Amino acid sequence: MFRSVIAALLALVALFAWAGPAAAHGRSGETDVRFAQTIGGMEITVVVRASLRVPAPLQVDVVAHAPGRGGRIDLAIRSVEGGGSSSGSVRVEAGRPGMYPVMLAVDRVGPHELEVGAGGERSVLPLAVLVSRTPLWEVVAYAAFACAAVALIGALACAVLSRRTAAAGFAGAVVVAMVVAFTAGVLSPWFAPTAPEGAPPEPPPDAMLGRPNAQPMIEVLPDRPRPGSEFRLRMELFDGSTGRPVDDLVEHHAALSHVVVTSQNGSYFRHVHPIRTAPGTYEVRLLAQEEGRHRVYAEFERADAGGQQVTGEFTVGGRASDGVHAIAASGSVPVTEPARPVAGRPVRVTLDTGVNGLQPWLGMAGHLIVRSQDGGYLGHVHEGSSMVTGSQRVPDESVARYGPRLEFTFSFPRPGRYLAWIQYAKNYEIVTVPYTIEVGDEP
Template sequence: MLKRLVPALLVLPALLLTWAGPAAAHGRSGEADARFAQTIAGMELTVVVRASVRVPAPLQVDVVAHTPGPGGRVDLAIRSVEDGGSAAGAVRIEPGRPGMYPAMLSVDRVGPHELEVRAGGERSVLPLTVLVSSTPLWEVVVYAAFACAAVALIGAMAGALLSRRAVAGGFAGGFVVATVVAFTAGVLSPWFAPTPPRGAPPAPPQEATPLGRPNAQPLVEVEPGRPARGSEFLLRVRLFDGSTGHPVDDLVEHHAALSHVVVTSQDGSYFRHVHPLRTAPGTYELRLRAQAEGRYRVYAEFERTDAGGQLVTGDFTVGDPADEGDAAEEGTPPVGSADVLAVEPARPVAGTPVRITLDTGVTGLQPWLGMAGHLIVRSRDGGYLGHVHEAGSMTSGSEQPPDESVAQYGPRLEFTFSFPRPGRYLAWIQYARNYEIVTVPRVIDVGAEGSAR
């Protein structure tokens, strides 16, 4: 009997490893890093807060400089919302050297915190929840049952050696029961309620928000109200709850940022994909410099807790209104290199998926904002903006995004996109090479269904 039980003890753990799979909880897990892209002091940074194994303990923070610009000191500080405990650190970005700059901060408790980022007189305060993974109940049951099975197996073997058949039989029965319990718990693990990590906020009652939260109402403005050509100006996006009038301050990390902002001139010659600073509850700001006079379009993408993704728009004008005219509409659109960027079919048709492939000529591309590449498409009139990710790097919501330091993509980046209607579109593909962001523009003309290709 014992000869048959020993192989079973060895086989059952292997079955559990290959069969059982715990359900993933909604939102960031205790094993996931937190990422915040920030456009600050002329630099494009991603602040990566590494997952905590235990607390209290040092907290690793990596500042990834994608566009280091003038460089300089970046101050970091973390503060507990519950007890006010804080810790500070800093990194110094070298001018013209993209890369990863590590820092260490100390945390002594889990739960809600604020991460403050300062550079060049600018400041951003980012909401951060420090989490530590909790062992799920099913896993505790499995390990406890296997421990009992091991004890029972030893007892059964000892009883057999001492010729105590009753003792051996009793322990053998205990071994069978324990292994069955372990196997059953492992097989049923996907149906167990996920164990929230330590520090996670309590889930709201189901009846509290049966339809989710409403979309945020935006106010997009610039200071000064009409910037001069070549001058620096402040772009501000303020978000309100339409039902209460209160600021919307419950944005969640969405593709490694609280908010993504795209700013383009009407002719497409000016393009910025940036990430504003949270300067106050519901208020996101960044500093830009316009290159030419004319009308500019602003698109802000974000996700509110329990409300899904949202895209809001606005516009502003640079220069003297007397200088505005058709020239702003007829400027030179961006043009990409035709020999490295392929569109299939060459004459796309509205409503039909199109494959867009970019040959970067370089292997070892790094992810940016959790993806190997980004395709941003804008209609000629500016009334439509689309944003899709490189097909090979798409990850499910339960998986950890690839680390910025891992160069594992390229040389080809592939996108699938469907244009909503005929017309001329301006497109930009962005990817990271040696940490630095590369932008490839292109004009794509899209025909109507049944048109010649």
């Protein structure tokens, strides 16, 4: 009889866990949200810390990577479902990279909008305020431990009163409860993940999965900026099947969108993060520096559609130049292994920064951006030791734990000359190391 009871309880626990190992789609309630933004002449990352409960204060850290002239940054958060709103501001000091904290408040979970304003620009970012729920396996384990404690007290009381039969029954209950508790703990990786409070509802199983890629329209205003003048780069995204604006981008490597702008010869390079000015519309202000043709590459991820890269181009001034600028690295020079890379084979690229204590930027210790000579190809990989997988947390910007060596692995698609840039954060400031790589077709 006793063995049958234990077997039945074990089967019940296994039934709860039958969903098998799975990873929750989307963000968990314990994960910070990051939005890199190029706004008001500054390159910042707005970090919204995870909420343990709601209503509660909401900590937001503004990480100034390129503060430029500095200035005031206004933050406001409001609930899309009609809840309250909260606002605050922080002043970034000119030429002082670092973290600038501000406290907001939320009174409910669910979809929100975070408004960021600086230098006359305004960005409205979609944000879901989530609070973690206790997972099922933990409820089972705690309930079993509580039952074991009650049964143990009963067993001791019966033993004192010399009621052996009842004491034995309570002792058996203690054993069964402990078996259930520890079994739930062992099987915890196989329990179905618990959706956090405030998360959007899961689509029905028979719903059509996947969405089409966004269709881009990239332009600059004015359409032919002159060297030394400021211009605005605008990217509008549409759904090809409906014609409506694509307004369901999700956080992808700490930003809604990443944009790389290079001149044809490679001497002009910008890695920026446009602000969301309207549904499906992203803009960034840049300064033109040289005449000629420029390439635009934008990376983003649409919900339920995966990552996507789109391209565009524009011309500064009236003269186009297709010559390739030979980029020489300043300071430490990256080292490739093998010394002469071969197309289609992995290449290790190593940079000795000379600094033991680099901070992550965009969730990684370093970024390697590679462009072919003709501009038709752009690749982007991350530093190997800081790659985040599975349930690992994205590294915090305030923790300087990387370096001095940064290592990347990259495979060049074709032989030829490639322009490359390595970027990393030192004392919160972004460092860019440009150089060229010649890739052969045989060892």
